[in-house]
Amino acid sequence: MAEFKISLAAARVNAGLTQSxxxxxxxxxxxTIVSWEKGKSEPKMSQSRxxxxxxxxxxxxIFLPEKSN
Numbered sequence: 081m082a083e084f085k086i087s088l089a090a091a092r093v094n095a096g097l098t099q100s101x102x103x104x105x106x107x108x109x110x111x112t113i114v115s116w117e118k119g120k121s122e123p124k125m126s127q128s129r130x131x132x133x134x135x136x137x138x139x140x141x142i143f144l145p146e147k148s149n
Contacts, residue, residue: 089117091135091142106130 092102092113099117103110106127115121123131132139 087117088131088142091131091137092117095135097134102131102134105134 092099097105099110099113103113106113108127112121116123122128128139128142132142135142
């Protein structure tokens with residue numbers, strides 16, 4: 081699972097949006113947004129691009145590749 085450079089929740093709040101707002105825009109359930117923000121699941125690439133545009137933030141600032149130990 082990808083590690084977040086900044087939290088999706090922080091990016092959303094900085095964009096002035098609620099979880100319900102994002103869910104409605106992306107046409108997913110609010111629980112899906114909650115799951116992404118808690119790191120329990122990940123958005124699909126197309127959804128990640130939408131988040132990037134919605135939050136006005138490059139994908140690289142949101143997602144980082146997994147660290148290998």
